[in-house]
């Protein structure tokens with residue numbers, strides 16, 4: 013029996029197939045450029061003796077055809093991983109916004125779909141393609157249990173003082189304007205892995221998790237529950253990101269409109285796609301930023317400084333609200349792979365008991381590892397994230413819960 017994990021974007025469909033028993037990955041892939049010129053399916057199959065990687069150029073006008081092509085590859089007589097689609101007993105869908113309704117994984121039925129639809133105004137870019145993925149999966153895998161895992165769910169425990177903005181209260185009460193936070197699946201996963209690594213129950217730990225991918229966010233996790241996070245109503249708030257500004261003076265858009273004559277759309281596009289590292293030094297690829305900075309490029313150096321200064325500021329803030337920290341956990345593309353970012357973000361924090369060991373910091377491995385000095389009161393860890401695995405774990409739990417009743 014297998015679990016299929018789907019992450020459906022506006023023009024892409026990412027998938028991963030897990031063995032239900034041991035959660036080993038059997039296959040993974042991505043369909044890209046759905047509905048565009050040049051669409052393709054790239055996949056990787058892990059067979060007992062070898063790994064097969066291939067790319068197929070296909071005409072893929074919509075998500076329905078995308079998933080049908082994925083199914084064909086999974087069923088392929090030569091190197092498929094299933095013989096019949098009924099082997100896929102459960103499908104876990106990544107859904108970005110669960111609004112205030114979903115505090116945990118949900119088994120999908122008509123009512124859940126309606127609620128995700130009602131939350132579209134909260135995530136107009138993400139929830140519609142996520143829903144599309146659910147709809148096509150329900151049509152194609154009619155027998156499988158369908159499960160939604162929400163990016164926002166882990167943050168539901170954040171207290172009101174941390175999630176309500178200081179704007180008229182009815183903005184929250186009537187319009188649900190509040191902090192929701194994102195990357196929850198990743199923050200939850202690395203927090204659990206940290207607890208395993210440290211040999212202490214999550215309920216006894218205070219952690220700061222730092223997810224630095226193209227999007228970036230931090231979370232303060234106390235006794236296993238998230239108590240604050242840096243992204244807000246939307247993923248624009250908080251840290252400096254690849255192309256997003258993160259925190260700015262909220263009056264800047266009025267200045268841009270009033271004084272610079274920019275339109276609403278131009279401002280939204282600027283803040284989401286032309287800011288962050290790209291706005292500061294021309295690229296959103298941290299590898300390039302670090303390389304340019306080391307080569308003496310002043311803009312890249314400034315971008316790196318601003319990026320890490322913001323992380324350090326949040327480390328200070330979260331240390332204060334947690335009342336002390338047991339571990340700071342770096343994860344995702346930049347967090348796992350950039351010693352320069354980790355070093356700058358944690359520099360000169362000895363007075364908080366945070367001391368990075370530069371030698372350990374530069375050593376790399378795909379494994380969970382400790383990069384703080386022996387004397388550091390706070391452990392600094394690098395913990396590889398795995399959002400697909402976390403979705404598979406959640407889906408397996410949901411399947412186990414209900415399979416007795418089916």
Ligand code: ADP
Nearest residue numbers: 224225226227296297298299344345346349350
């Ligand atoms: P996404 O949010 O798209 O899942 P990832 O978690 O894959 O993003 O992270 C992408 C980021 O990771 C990019 O900015 C990339 O430059 C950065 N990255 C990957 N490898 C390295 C590395 N060795 N050094 C610095 N940055 C890296």
